[in-house]
Amino acid sequence: RFSYKIGFTQWKQTPAGVLRYEHLNEGGELENAMTLNNTEANVEFRYAPHEQYYQGKLYRTPIINKYPIFTLRYNAGLKGVFEGENNYHNVALNIQKRFYLSQFGFADITAEGGYIFGKQIQFPLLTIHRANQTYAYQLNSYNLMNFLEFASDHYASLDVQYYLNGFLFNKIPLLKRLKLREVVSFKGLMGGLRDENNPAFNPGLYRFATDDQGRPITYTLSREPYIEGSVGIANIFKLLRIDLVKRFTSLDNPNVSEWGIRARFRLDF
Numbered sequence: 001r002f003s004y005k006i007g008f009t010q011w012k013q014t015p016a017g018v019l020r021y022e023h024l025n026e027g028g029e030l031e032n033a034m035t036l037n038n039t040e041a042n043v044e045f046r047y048a049p050h051e052q053y054y055q056g057k058l059y060r061t062p063i064i065n066k067y068p069i070f071t072l073r074y075n076a077g078l079k080g081v082f083e084g085e086n087n088y089h090n091v092a093l094n095i096q097k098r099f100y101l102s103q104f105g106f107a108d109i110t111a112e113g114g115y116i117f118g119k120q121i122q123f124p125l126l127t128i129h130r131a132n133q134t135y136a137y138q139l140n141s142y143n144l145m146n147f148l149e150f151a152s153d154h155y156a157s158l159d160v161q162y163y164l165n166g167f168l169f170n171k172i173p174l175l176k177r178l179k180l181r182e183v184v185s186f187k188g189l190m191g192g193l194r195d196e197n198n199p200a201f202n203p204g205l206y207r208f209a210t211d212d213q214g215r216p217i218t219y220t221l222s223r224e225p226y227i228e229g230s231v232g233i234a235n236i237f238k239l240l241r242i243d244l245v246k247r248f249t250s251l252d253n254p255n256v257s258e259w260g261i262r263a264r265f266r267l268d269f
Contacts, residue, residue: 001051005044010082012037013124018212019148021124024203033206036124039084042075064108068097077118077125087124088118105165105182109158115232116153118198122206126151126197129189129226137232137243137262142187143245144228144260148209148218155221156193162186163234181235185243190225215254224249230262239265 013036015021021033037059053060071094081089092114099107114127125254131145132138139161143205144268164182169175208218232243241264251258 001048005042007044008040009042010039010084012083018217021122021206023199023206028203033265036122036206037077037083037085039127040075041078041080042073044074045072046070052266053158066097066098066100068095070095072121077121086118088116088121088125090114090116090127104167105163106241107163108161111156111158113156114152114154116197118192120202120205121153122147123151123197123199123208124206124237126153126193127155127191129155129191132262135262137230137241137245137264138174139264142189142228143230143243143262144257145226146217146253146256149250149253149256150189150191150221150226151193151208151218152221153193154199155189158186159188160186179238180233180234182242183232183234183241183243185230185232186227187229188225188227189219193222210252217254219250219253226250230247236268241266 014034020037022030022123023033025031046069049064049067050065051067051069052063052065054063073092073094075090076082077086077088092112094110096108096110099109101107116126127146129150130141131146131147131149132141132143133147137143139159162184164184166176166179166181168182169180195201197205199207208216211217227248228245229248230243230245232241234241236242243262243264245260245262247256247258250256
């Protein structure tokens with residue numbers, strides 16, 4: 001139950017929209033870098049004890065069990081290789097586990113942590129935390145976080161999806177007949193950015209993203225963690241889940257929503 005991936009990537013990235021790759025030159029003037037060249041080698045190790053699958057002709061789908069799944073990722077920036085401009089080491093560990101709670105349902109818990117070793121790392125190569133500005137509920141994203149809102153070079157996160165499996169609704173005759181299911185979620189993220197990678201202390205680094213009025217839209221998590229939670233109803237028509245999501249922190253950032261309604265399609269039986 002052990003697998004691995006090995007990869008090599010070289011890309012030339014050009015910003016679009018309101019995003020600019022700008023930094024201060026030696027004369028103190030704002031300069032547009034236009035493109036970011038990066039070369040990266042990466043490897044991933046995955047260990048899933050006692051894992052089983054539904055095997056198809058082209059794909060196989062894992063069957064979730066009580067055993068944890070460990071995923072270790074390592075990316076290395078290769079400066080000077082195929083025009084690569086950056087040197088860093090990015091390590092992240094992800095652990096997933098399902099906890100069965102008898103008649104109280106079950107909980108899927110994911111813990112993840114990461115650290116980027118290196119100095120003078122341009123902000124697009126930092127950990128840009130996964131955001132979601134659609135109306136779809138995404139399990140692996142923060143559903144009330146804006147795109148590019150937070151960047152870190154070290155972080156730790158916890159994601160809890162708790163399915164009560166009808167523990168409450170089955171006690172209400174009409175809801176029991178409809179086979180609706182309760183779900184509660186919690187997403188917490190803490191992290192930070194070291195001074196050597198913060199554009200505020202390093203004029204030569206690309207400035208954080210700003211909107212069309214010049215206001216910053218990218219922040220660090222040094223002040224407080226990001227926390228959101230939701231309550232929802234799943235198994236609507238056996239395929240729809242609807243969540244009421246609340247954001248608890250960083251509410252003074254511009255253009256953020258404290259509340260939101262998100263939907264997710266999934267077959268539940």
